[in-house]
Amino acid sequence: MQKTSAKSKQRRQEILAAALKCFTEHGLAATTIESIRKESGASVGSLYHHFGSKEAIAGALYIEGMQNHFEKLRGSLESGGGVRSGDGPAKMAGLAEFGVKTIVRTYCEWISENPSWAKFIFSTRGEMLDSSQRKRLKAENRAHMNYLKEFFREAQEQGEIKTYPASLYHSLLIGPAQDYARQWLNGRVREPLDTHTDILSEAAWRLFKTH
Amino acid sequence: MQKTSAKSKQRRQEILAAALKCFTEHGLAATTIESIRKESGASVGSLYHHFGSKEAIAGALYIEGMQNHFEKLRGSLESGGGVRSGDGPAKMAGLAEFGVKTIVRTYCEWISENPSWAKFIFSTRGEMLDSSQRKRLKAENRAHMNYLKEFFREAQEQGEIKTYPASLYHSLLIGPAQDYARQWLNGRVREPLDTHTDILSEAAWRLFKTH
Amino acid sequence: MQKTSAKSKQRRQEILAAALKCFTEHGLAATTIESIRKESGASVGSLYHHFGSKEAIAGALYIEGMQNHFEKLRGSLESGGGVRSGDGPAKMAGLAEFGVKTIVRTYCEWISENPSWAKFIFSTRGEMLDSSQRKRLKAENRAHMNYLKEFFREAQEQGEIKTYPASLYHSLLIGPAQDYARQWLNGRVREPLDTHTDILSEAAWRLFKTH
């Protein structure tokens, strides 16, 4: 609203970008306020004016990253959904396969496009969130899960998708891609993650398809 | 050889055990020398007499953990090898399936039996190793990889195992189990890892079998 | 330029004064940051904000002390130069004697006026300087030496001053005064250094005069 609002928002973004760079390069614990200050060009006082604490900076980054990933995934599932046609079991089968592969594919894409964010999220796992942020994130997680459950409900009911214990879905779907992503982000493998998007999404589908 | 060896070794082990407990409970960065001292009963000076630095304590734990896991896996693969019989392709097929499933199964078992070690290794990924330790570990890793390659070579050559880009084998084999293990160790899922050993090892085999 | 400059500079000076007192009383190695903090009234953080390390505090003191001494000596030589009169050899002879005696006299005066600084400089000899400070000091030393060489050049060329191996000038000129200063500063002799200024400066001249 005020003129300063825009400037202020920009400063906020500069700080977040600088912080992400520091966290990615040196880790959360090893990053000091001073290093973020140097990287961002802001003053110590300014950092505290905008965020209040080091943890809060990391928390903001973490939540923003998760939301960004969720949104991208929902976007992919929906955009893809609109193209489909046909009806009956065939449509369902297509939808299940499309869904599974899209989840893996989008996962690979997001990480490839946001390697810093991914590295930061992988390495911190949200340990810095305060209880209010944690609550908020949990709610969004739940909503996201429900969204996915809804997406696959019909296919599931039609027996188009293998049934596993509930807590295993995530691991079977994402596990291989995640492991590769971690290795890539830590420099333990060369080929970029998206080199293997097809293999990884097909492998996931092989674990879920019933026919 | 030395007179003091026995007692000294014991003290060393006490320190390592205490440190592992602290690292697992509070993380590497958040664990202080003072907390290890309190937990182990040793004095600060004794900690430094035996290890020289906090990082060195963590490094010793990390390397020992990796070795322990490697040894267990090799033990499983070899003990299982003795049971097999028959010959020709059938034997090979059996060996490949046995190998893949044994790797996943042993992975699940080791983590279930050594949750602290596993949590510590997962969360630090060896970031604390100094260059000499790192070199040593890399050599052992390579040797382990060669061992596994040799184990599967015949099966591979006979076409009993799907061919993937080299850097993907680890992720496809271990990814799901690892993801579940992480979740379990962090309290994000309830059922213990070994509840799902069968499903996870069969899933892995499904990704590798050719028939 | 900066707003805070005045206050900040004052705090810096308070710290230096406190540090000099501590160093003089207990020695460089035996002086703790805590003792400087107590003496100066600044906080530990403030000490490090301004200087970065204990060595850097000592280094700043050392360099400042040397500069102060150099400046005083140059001032004395120049102010004295204006008083001289006459010309030809006589003038030169006067200048040489004036120069030699002024160096010793000023040395004695400076130490008498700045016993703490002198004691600190004698006892540390710059061992705490980091390489950049060391380089800077070396440059200033060289400049000072050139200044003195220039001062005596004519007298030297006219044979008004005895010729010695270059590296001996300092010792022959300053040696006795320095030895007495050390003894006085360490309480091994009673009479203050400046009691003997005349004797010491005349002794020096006796070693350098040619007639």
Add this chain to the structure above:
Amino acid sequence: MQKTSAKSKQRRQEILAAALKCFTEHGLAATTIESIRKESGASVGSLYHHFGSKEAIAGALYIEGMQNHFEKLRGSLESGGGVRSGDGPAKMAGLAEFGVKTIVRTYCEWISENPSWAKFIFSTRGEMLDSSQRKRLKAENRAHMNYLKEFFREAQEQGEIKTYPASLYHSLLIGPAQDYARQWLNGRVREPLDTHTDILSEAAWRLFKTH
């Protein structure tokens, strides 16, 4: 008396030699018991068995060094005394000059022959001595001074030596040589001290001779 006595004495000497090396190279404060242990090959326990504390090792070295220097000087003065002949004022005059020059000359020689000892003594000035050692050393110092006073008494009474305030003799005699020695031991000048023995001893005599 016992067999072990010889061995023990040797071990003691090894320790002292190692300690002197460490003190000279890194300074008293920066030398640790551990570094002396490494250099000497003895165990920590052995160091404490023989000396009782780090300060005691340094103290033993300091006192031994001072005694060694005193002895050498007395030896030089006495051996030289035997060569002299003649009688009356002439003999006295010769004795004064011989004495002054011999003191400086022997000082230069001792430092040239024992640079480590000299460096150690210069840089510590006996600060590490406990009160009993200090008392002992003071007594020896006084005795030495009396010896010298006695040596020069006749010459002094005959007016063969300039009269200065008592506390200045040492500085006028030794000051230049000492300053050069310090510079040489600290690497600030190249030419070895004994290169300049003649100049330094003659300079000293110039300050003391009356004719």
Add this chain to the structure above:
DNA sequence: AATGAATGAGCCTTCATTCAT
């Protein structure tokens, strides 16, 4: 006499955070 593991007080330094300007 020798050994080296054990002890713990004490040190330097870091760093998140506060606050006056």
Add this chain to the structure above:
DNA sequence: GATGAATGAAGGCTCATTCAT
């Protein structure tokens, strides 16, 4: 909103010394 000097708790590590074997 911005700045950066000031704060002080806390941490890793050192090292002289002790002591059981």
